[in-house]
Amino acid sequence: MLAPVKIPPAEAVKDPDADLIFGLKAGDERALSGLMDRHMGAIYGLAFYMLGERMAAEDIAQTVFLKTWQQAQDWEPGRAKLLTWMQRVTKNACLDALKKKKPIYTDQVPEVQDTGNTPFDDLSQSDTANAVARAMARLAPNQRAALTLSYYQGVSQREGAQIMNISESAYESLLVRARKAMKKHLNMERV
Amino acid sequence: MTKDMKMSDAELGKALAAYQAPAPSDLLKARILKAAQQERQGVPAQTAQPSFVRRFAPMAATVLAICAIGFTAIQQNSLGADPEAAAWQEAALDLGMDDIYAWVEETP
Numbered sequence: 001m002l003a004p005v006k007i008p009p010a011e012a013v014k015d016p017d018a019d020l021i022f023g024l025k026a027g028d029e030r031a032l033s034g035l036m037d038r039h040m041g042a043i044y045g046l047a048f049y050m051l052g053e054r055m056a057a058e059d060i061a062q063t064v065f066l067k068t069w070q071q072a073q074d075w076e077p078g079r080a081k082l083l084t085w086m087q088r089v090t091k092n093a094c095l096d097a098l099k100k101k102k103p104i105y106t107d108q109v110p111e112v113q114d115t116g117n118t119p120f121d122d123l124s125q126s127d128t129a130n131a132v133a134r135a136m137a138r139l140a141p142n143q144r145a146a147l148t149l150s151y152y153q154g155v156s157q158r159e160g161a162q163i164m165n166i167s168e169s170a171y172e173s174l175l176v177r178a179r180k181a182m183k184k185h186l187n188m189e190r191v
Numbered sequence: 192m193t194k195d196m197k198m199s200d201a202e203l204g205k206a207l208a209a210y211q212a213p214a215p216s217d218l219l220k221a222r223i224l225k226a227a228q229q230e231r232q233g234v235p236a237q238t239a240q241p242s243f244v245r246r247f248a249p250m251a252a253t254v255l256a257i258c259a260i261g262f263t264a265i266q267q268n269s270l271g272a273d274p275e276a277a278a279w280q281e282a283a284l285d286l287g288m289d290d291i292y293a294w295v296e297e298t299p
Contacts, residue, residue: 040219
C-alpha cells in the first residue's frame with residue numbers, strides 16, 4: 001500500500017513570517033519582539049497615515065500586536081500572510097477609531113526627509129508635507145487606507161484588496177478615486 | 192507642480208514622499224512587551240491598573256472599621272447609663288437618703 005502523498009494547496013501562501021509563528025503560538029516573547037522589529041513600521045505607519053496622530057497610531061499598533069499575540073494560537077498558516085492579516089486588523093481598528101471621533105486636521109509638523117537641500121528648499125518641502133497631511137485628512141478613510149498601502153507600503157494590488165477586504169477591481173477603482181481626490185485637495189492647498 | 196497645471200501621478204508621488212510618518216516612541220515596543228507579559232500571566236492588558244476589588248478593598252475595610260467602632264461606641268453609651276445610676280445611688284446612700292431608693296429596692 002502506498003503512503004498518501006500530501007499535495008500542498010495550489011493557493012497556499014508562503015509567509016515570510018512563518019519562522020515566527022511557531023514562537024508566537026508557544027507564547028515566546030522573543031517571537032513577538034521579532035515580529036515588532038519586522039512590522040512595527042508598517043503597522044504604526046498605516047495607523048499614522050490613517051489617523052494623522054502619533055499617539056493614536058501607537059495605541060492602534062499596541063492593539064494590533066497584542067491581538068496577534070492573543071490570537072496566534074488560532075492562526076492557520078498558508079491561508080494568508082500574517083502581515084496582511086495584521087494590516088487588515090489595523091485598517092479596521094483605524095476605521096473604528098475614526099468613527100468614534102471627528103476628522104482630524106493635524107497641526108503636527110510631519111517629519112521631513114533629509115535630502116540635503118538648501119534651507120529654502122527644506123522649507124518648501126515642509127510646506128508640501130503639511131499640505132499633504134491636510135489633504136490626506138480630507139480623504140475618505142478607505143481612500144486614505146488604499147493610498148497609504150499603495151504609496152507608502154508598496155503592497156501589491158492583490159494584497160491591498162485582501163487587506164481592504166474587497167475585490168481587486170474594487171481596490172483599483174478605490175485607488176483611482178483616492179489619487180484623483182488627493183490631487184484635487186493638493187491643488188486646492190496651493191490656491 | 193504648478194497651480195494651473197493638472198498634477199501628474201509622478202508629482203503626486205513626489206508630494207506624498209515629502210510627508211513621512213514620524214518614528215514611534217522608543218518605549219512603544221517595551222510597552223507592548225510588558226502588556227503581552229501581563230496577558231501571559233493572566234492579567235488582562237487593559238486592566239493593568241488595580242482591579243475593581245483591589246481598588247475598593249481598602250475602602251470597604253475602612254467602612255467596616257468605622258461601622259464597628261460606631262456600633263461599639265453606641266453599645267458603650269447605652270451600657271454606660273447603669274454605672275452612672277449606680278454611682279448616683281451610692282452617693283445618695285452615703286448622704287443618708289436611704290428612703291429615696293428604698294422603693295427601688297422594695298420593687299419585686
